Amino acid sequence: KAGVTQTPRYLIKTRGQQVTLSCSPISGHRSVSWYQQTPGQGLQFLFEYFSETQRNKGNFPGRFSGRQFSNSRSEMNVSTLELGDSALYLCASSLARWGPEGDNEQFFGPGTRLTVL
Amino acid sequence: ELKVEQNPLFLSMQEGKNYTIYCNYSTTSDRLYWYRQDPGKSLESLFVLLSNGAVKQEGRLMASLDTKARLSTLHITAAVHDLSATYFCAVDKIGSSNTGKLIFGQGTTLQVKP
Numbered sequence: 345k346a347g348v349t350q351t352p353r354y355l356i357k358t359r360g361q362q363v364t365l366s367c368s369p370i371s372g373h374r375s376v377s378w379y380q381q382t383p384g385q386g387l388q389f390l391f392e393y394f395s396e397t398q399r400n401k402g403n404f405p406g407r408f409s410g411r412q413f414s415n416s417r418s419e420m421n422v423s424t425l426e427l428g429d430s431a432l433y434l435c436a437s438s439l440a441r442w443g444p445e446g447d448n449e450q451f452f453g454p455g456t457r458l459t460v461l
Numbered sequence: 462e463l464k465v466e467q468n469p470l471f472l473s474m475q476e477g478k479n480y481t482i483y484c485n486y487s488t489t490s491d492r493l494y495w496y497r498q499d500p501g502k503s504l505e506s507l508f509v510l511l512s513n514g515a516v517k518q519e520g521r522l523m524a525s526l527d528t529k530a531r532l533s534t535l536h537i538t539a540a541v542h543d544l545s546a547t548y549f550c551a552v553d554k555i556g557s558s559n560t561g562k563l564i565f566g567q568g569t570t571l572q573v574k575p
Contacts (some may be wrong), residue, residue, distance in 0.1 A: 402562070452506075
């Protein structure tokens with residue numbers, strides 16, 4: 345079974361530009377979550393999508409947005425890039441089993457490393 | 462607000478030794494996860510702990526959960542160099558405001574020396 349894939353793997357942008365990152369979840373997974381990883385702040389939750397709906401959002405400015413398509417693939421967009429947006433952006437997918445006996449084990453993609461100059 | 466703290470943050474150990482990484486969380490959570498991250502790589506799922514007293518083992522790693530103490534431990538037995546990585550614990554809670562959201566600890570970087 346193919347894992348989570350993310351494209352591109354590396355990006356270099358300049359301040360003020362915008363960027364779109366793509367994520368394809370594991371087949372059958374309908375939930376996609378995005379995280380930002382930096383040395384200073386660690387792993388921080390950005391947002392989660394399920395069935396094309398954003399169900400949860402972390403404490404990030406409105407410059408960070410995302411969407412999910414009917415095939416569960418997801419994209420995130422960052423507009424007006426700032427130096428502090430340089431990070432590893434990780435996408436994770438899960439079966440989103442929320443019942444008492446279920447788990448929300450998330451499987452992570454390889455990440456997109458964004459550098460803002 | 463749910464917070465997760467790991468200690469130690471850095472651990473240098475000799476091959477063959479045993480050690481434990483601790484993960485404390487601030488409020489009741491529903492599930493606890495352990496992940497491994499190699500330098501420059503993504504996160505690999507190691508364990509999912511669902512209930513109080515849960516214990517899971519894989520090779521030289523064993524994870525346990527004490528929900529009353531809000532504590533999980535990751536025990537390393539007879540460490541080998543291949544275990545060198547950063548280990549993260551994470552928790553989540555059932556509820557609309559927490560859907561799909563994992564709260565991560567700071568990570569523990571393990572360095573196993575020959």
